Amino acid sequence: MGPTEKKATELLKERFGEAAVMEVKEFRDEVTVVVRGGFIAEMARILRDEPELEYNFLSDLCGVDWPGRPERFEVVYNLYSMRHKSRLRLKVRLPESDPTVPTVSDVWPTANWHERETYDLFGIRFVGHPDLRRILNPDDFEVFPYRKDFPIR
Amino acid sequence: MATSERMILNIGPQHPSTHGVLRLVVELEGETVVKVTPHIGYLHRAIEKLCETKTYHQCIPLTDRLDYLAPLSNNLGYVLAVEKLLGLEVPRRAQYLRVLMAELTRISSHLIWLGTHAMDVGAISVFLYTFRERETTYDLFELAHGARMNVSYMRVGGLARDIPPEFTARLKAFMAEFTARMDEYETLLTKNRIWLNRTRGVGCLSGADAVALGVSGPNLRASGVDWDIRRAAPYSAYDEFDFRVAVGQNGDVYDRYLVRLTEMRESLKIVRQAFEGLPDGPVMVDDPKVAFPPKERLSEDMESLIHHFKLVSEGFSPPEGEVYSSIEAPKGELGFYVVSDGGPNPYRIKVRPPSFVNLQALPKMAEGRLIADLVAIVGSIDIVLGEVDR
Numbered sequence: 011m012g013p014t015e016k017k018a019t020e021l022l023k024e025r026f027g028e029a030a031v032m033e034v035k036e037f038r039d040e041v042t043v044v045v046r047g048g049f050i051a052e053m054a055r056i057l058r059d060e061p062e063l064e065y066n067f068l069s070d071l072c073g074v075d076w077p078g079r080p081e082r083f084e085v086v087y088n089l090y091s092m093r094h095k096s097r098l099r100l101k102v103r104l105p106e107s108d109p110t111v112p113t114v115s116d117v118w119p120t121a122n123w124h125e126r127e128t129y130d131l132f133g134i135r136f137v138g139h140p141d142l143r144r145i146l147n148p149d150d151f152e153v154f155p156y157r158k159d160f161p162i163r
Numbered sequence: 164m165a166t167s168e169r170m171i172l173n174i175g176p177q178h179p180s181t182h183g184v185l186r187l188v189v190e191l192e193g194e195t196v197v198k199v200t201p202h203i204g205y206l207h208r209a210i211e212k213l214c215e216t217k218t219y220h221q222c223i224p225l226t227d228r229l230d231y232l233a234p235l236s237n238n239l240g241y242v243l244a245v246e247k248l249l250g251l252e253v254p255r256r257a258q259y260l261r262v263l264m265a266e267l268t269r270i271s272s273h274l275i276w277l278g279t280h281a282m283d284v285g286a287i288s289v290f291l292y293t294f295r296e297r298e299t300t301y302d303l304f305e306l307a308h309g310a311r312m313n314v315s316y317m318r319v320g321g322l323a324r325d326i327p328p329e330f331t332a333r334l335k336a337f338m339a340e341f342t343a344r345m346d347e348y349e350t351l352l353t354k355n356r357i358w359l360n361r362t363r364g365v366g367c368l369s370g371a372d373a374v375a376l377g378v379s380g381p382n383l384r385a386s387g388v389d390w391d392i393r394r395a396a397p398y399s400a401y402d403e404f405d406f407r408v409a410v411g412q413n414g415d416v417y418d419r420y421l422v423r424l425t426e427m428r429e430s431l432k433i434v435r436q437a438f439e440g441l442p443d444g445p446v447m448v449d450d451p452k453v454a455f456p457p458k459e460r461l462s463e464d465m466e467s468l469i470h471h472f473k474l475v476s477e478g479f480s481p482p483e484g485e486v487y488s489s490i491e492a493p494k495g496e497l498g499f500y501v502v503s504d505g506g507p508n509p510y511r512i513k514v515r516p517p518s519f520v521n522l523q524a525l526p527k528m529a530e531g532r533l534i535a536d537l538v539a540i541v542g543s544i545d546i547v548l549g550e551v552d553r
Contacts (some may be wrong), residue, residue, distance in 0.1 A: 037484040038247050066374055069489065070498055070515040088487045088500060088515070092374070092390050099487065120377025123523045146204035146552060156212055 014096035015041040018063050022053055040099060047102040050087075051112040051138075057089065057098070058117055065089040065098060068114070071124035073132035075158045082106040083134055087114070104134065113139040131156035169197065172534075176205045180283050180538045183548030185522075187537070194533050199526050203519075206552035214512040218478025219245050219319055222509065227313040229514060230550040232275050235268040235304070236492040238317035243398055244488035244499035245319045248481045249453065257321040257446040258400040263437040264307070264316065265399075265490075266430040270341075271300040272493035272545075273423045273430075277348060280420075280542035284361045289351050296344050299337050306330045319479075320454045321447035334438060341431055349424065362417035366528040366540035369414060376527065377520040380495025381422045382544060386414030392491040399490075403440075404433045416543040423545075453479050478507040487515075494518050494545055514553055518546040 011019075019041070023031045026049050033044035045053060057065040067090040074084040081103035089098045102111055113136040115121040125136040126145040133154035136142055144151060153160055175186035184205035190198040210229065214222045226241045227234035239261055246253060253261075278293035301311045307326045308316040316323050352358045368378065373386040383390060391408040393401040409425035411418030447454045455474055456467035483505040489498035495517030502511040521544050528544075529537045 038250065038486050040486060042485070068377055069496060070487070070500060070513065072500060072511075072513040074502060074511045086500065086513075088498065092388075092395075095395055097487065099485075118377065119375045120520055120523065123519065144204075146207040148204075155209065162209075162212055162216055 011036055011041055012096055014063060014091060014094040015098050018057060018065070018096075018098055019043055021056065021060065021063070025056065026053065040097065042099040042101055044101045044103065047085075047104055047111045050085075050100070050102055051114055051117065053100070054087075054114045054117040057100075062094075063091060063096075064093045065091045065096075067092055068118035068120050068124075069097075071114075071121055071128065073128040073134050073156070075132060075156065077158050079103075080105070083109050083132060085111055085128065085134060109133060110135045110137050112137050115139055130154070133157070168192075176202075181541060182279065182546055185541070185546065185548055185551070187525075187541075189534065189537065191534060194535075196529050196532055196534055196537055199529050199537065201522055201525055203522070203548070203551050206548045208553065210553045211512050211514060214509050216508060218475075218507050219481070219509060220474070220478060222512065223317065223319075224313065224315045226514075227315055228549055229516065229553060230272075230492065230494060230497075230518065230547045231312065232547055233268045233272040233493045234312065234314050235264045235316060236272075236490065236497060238315065239265050239399065240488070240490045240492065240497045241499050242317045242319050243490060244486055244501045245481070247486045247488050248484060248501055248503055249319070249479075251320055251448060251450065251453065253321055253399075253448055254445050255400065255442045256325075256444045257448075259437045259441050260322055260326065260446060261317065261399050262401060262404065263434055263441075264304075266433045266437070267300050267303060269430045269493045270427050270434075271297050271304075273427050274300070276423065276493075276542075276545045277420075280539075280545070281352060281358075283542040284358065284539050286352065286355070286358060289348060292344070292347055292351070296337075296341065299333075303330065303333055303337065306333060318447065318455065320450060321445070324458075325446045331438075334434075338431065338435055338438070342428070345424070345428060345431075352420070353424075359417065361535075361539055362420060362543070363415060364413070365416045365532065365536045366543060367413060367415045368524060368528050372527055373414065373524065376524045378495070378524050379520065380491070380493070380517050381409075381419055381426060382495065382521050382524070384409060385411035385418040385422045387412050392489060392496060396489075398488075404436050406430075406433050416539050419543045419545075480505060480507045489515060492517055494547070494550070495521060514550075516550040516553060518544075518548075518550040519553075522546050522551055 030046045035042040070088040083104040087100040130144040170191045172189045175181040176184040186202040188200045226237040229237045274293040274297040278290035281289035305311045308314040370386040370388045373383045389410045406429045409422045460467040481503045485502040487500045498515030500513040504510040
């Protein structure tokens with residue numbers, strides 16, 4: 011773990027408490043921090059604005075479906091800090107009964123389309139999103155095709 | 164008293180200046196664009212979902228069909244991600260050849276962009292020039308890979324095969340003439356008054372806005388942000404090559420043009436270095452778990468045939484885990500987020516397509532400008548819908 015990622019995880023734990031930062035994983039030199047969904051927007055703002063971190067670039071945001079797990083959905087945020095050349099992955103887990111998470115589109119405007127796509131494909135709703143419409147599929151589509159229970163034939 | 168009435172104009176999804184099946188709904192007041200809303204998804208083939216049913220090797224042809232003007236870059240981005248997942252180190256000759264191919268692809272992709280973009284703005288002859296050289300790069304790809312467009316040349320662990328002997332002479336000929344060809348394009352455009360009027364100060368995007376909107380590649384650098392993944396996080400031996408990262412100042416259509424032109428010249432420099440410094444050795448990693456046996460052995464040796472059959476039918480299983488790996492593709496940051504559950508098929512693949520993200524900046528660049536500028540701006544972003552919609 012590089013110094014910037016280390017600082018980021020420590021700061022998140024310090025500001026939001028150990029309970030909000032549920033897991034810190036390292037695999038192939040990449041750091042994944044699993045956090046509680048409700049805090050994501052505030053965490054995003056701190057990660058972007060703290061001069062020692064400055065994760066100013068949201069490279070990617072996407073969903074992952076894990077049917078059978080107590081919390082079925084994951085939303086994954088791949089961040090990059092241009093100044094510190096550091097990558098960090100944030101992840102939130104959401105239950106099937108209420109797959110909602112606060113939007114980060116006001117922190118990183120690029121999240122707007124990424125969140126629309128994640129809604130379109132997985133049915134995850136981003137609270138506070140200015141325009142949460144489907145993006146790749148037609149508006150009258152009724153299914154979320156990237157969920158694992160949507161068959162592929 | 165003058166009244167203003169807004170007109171809604173629908174452009175696309177079948178329209179020559181939208182570069183594919185992009186649809187724009189434009190609100191106009193006179194000739195001024197008040198609002199532009201892109202509608203995408205007409206080319207959505209669910210490539211990421213399809214990958215979940217394939218083995219890791221079978222996904223490679225699907226990546227060709229993302230940005231189909233730069234298939235080798237997509238191949239490279241994907242195999243690097245899978246190799247990271249496996250913890251695999253690729254032989255140096257393969258790394259160099261990958262760089263060589265990726266840079267030829269950048270030239271080829273930028274040539275198509277230049278030809279079509281100039282045509283959108285009214286300079287039709289440029290297209291005829293750039294397609295001549297683009298053809299030469301495709302001839303080179305055909306020699307090395309057997310296909311011109313959907314090449315699927317790269318493999319997890321290396322390359323499908325080494326370059327053939329004829330490739331060398333053809334590449335030398337291309338390298339010898341390309342700088343002069345570049346000068347030709349510049350003669351047509353760089354100081355052309357009409358070109359300047361149509362592109363200078365048009366579609367400006369500030370560096371801060373570009374970063375916030377996730378814009379990457381030449382579009383970002385034209386806005387004055389010096390970020391190139393080849394430099395910031397070198398992959399595939401890019402740290403061994405000497406090249407300059409082109410950065411603009413104004414973030415307008417003209418600067419995007421200048422940045423891409425410089426990039427082509429720099430790509431040529433990298434191609435030359437990769438070719439001249441090409442190390443000897445294998446182009447495939449020596450690891451039977453992921454590497455296919457040499458094709459010619461299949462007809463002679465039973466063990467190789469079985470090995471090949473098992474690898475094709477069953478694939479290989481990387482450890483459980485997830486990686487995000489990105490490269491500097493011709494259009495910007497091309498990332499692959501790959502999740503493995505330890506099985507032979509990827510559990511989830513997410514492509515971070517530069518065109519999709521860059522397109523999101525269109526309203527910011529075009530609103531308040533004239534409708535004619537909108538066409539120039541769309542061209543200057545350089546999108547490929549295969550990648551936007553996946």
